[in-house]
Amino acid sequence: MSFRTRFAPSPTGPLHLGHAYSALVAHDMARAQGGSFLLRFEDTDLERSKPEYMRQALDDLAWLGITWDAPPLMQSENLDVYNQSVEALSSRGLTYPCRCSRKDIAAALAAPQEGAPHSVYPQTCKTRSMDDRGPNDAIRLHMDRAVEQASDGLGFIEDGPLRAGPHPLDHAALLAKIGDIVVGRKDIQTAAYFLASAIDDIREGITHVVRGVDLFDFTQVQVLLLDLLGHKPPRYFHHDLIRDENGKRLAKRDDARAISLYRSEGASPQDIRAMIGL
Structure with missing residues (x-):
């Protein structure tokens, strides 16, 4: 089975450098393997999910040079x-x-x-x-x-x-x-x-789940749930996190690290890659 992965943000705030890192790692792996990269919006939190955040995410990801191989899956529609x-x-x-x-x-x-x-x-x-x-x-x-x-x-x-x-x-x-x-x-x-x-x-036929190591401990829960429902789990690739100068994991409230802000200040996609060590 060919390599197939995804990036799955929640549209509850602007994408920041941590999102850029995760999306680019997954996208680069898929392209290097000649596989597929999918985009999913985990928007079941109907109160906090906003269309403007989704539109901004699509724009930011495309600006970074990321392409996806199918229309984005919207959880709220399923x-x-x-x-x-x-x-x-x-x-x-x-x-x-x-x-x-x-x-x-x-x-x-x-x-x-x-x-x-x-x-x-x-x-x-x-x-x-x-x-x-x-x-x-x-x-x-x-x-x-x-x-x-x-x-x-x-x-x-x-x-x-x-x-x-x-x-x-x-x-x-x-x-x-x-x-x-x-x-x-x-x-x-x-x-x-x-x-x-x-x-x-x-x-979505995901063969490799690429995401932050902060979710590693919860992988067992998802593997158990899939087994109970008759499914075999995919493989997993948990990467390190992008942190601020104090060592704290970036969150959506960290608007100062928002991709859109760096874009407005004249940064290039190559600048973003350099900032996050890619």
Whole structure:
């Protein structure tokens, strides 16, 4: 199978130098392998996702010399697909409804961020049945049962230079450090980040997921979810992060590092590559 990867930003702010690095690494790898590069917008956060950020991202990426080999996939246009995956997990007794407040589950609903503590859910609603599901409930993965039903020998291959090699599924870490993640979000009744992203990698035929090392620890969750849904995981390549002068990972709030700002100040695509070490 030929090399096929993607860049999948959330259109909730301007792209910055960290995005440029990840997109260029993935794009350069695909072109060097004679493979395909796809673009995906993970825009299921309908409140924070903005069309202007998507348009700016398309413009910035094209300016960097990045081309994609299919129309961008919009997650907001595929909610039924993610819902079907949630229902498939529920049909196997692997989920339960959660009525805890948004404040309690906010960390689980968002895409994981480096440096932000992942709060393991205290299992307040774990004894509830899906028959008791209310219209405002989130849906959580029953991690104990999920791990029990995982295929023997499940794991993934990491090709990145930081942690290269095979990584067997770490059952203990999934239970103690990850816990019962949200797979269905109550605000729009669709899959949360972990599930939607993994499902799209399968739907788009992604062979290599290229992304930041801050997401490495959550790869096991996605590999487990794919296995439960009958899919084999792709290979992974987690790269280092672009940081500011204080060593902090760049985030979308770092507008001073926005690609559009450098462009407005006269920087060239070659200047951006030099800034990020490419």
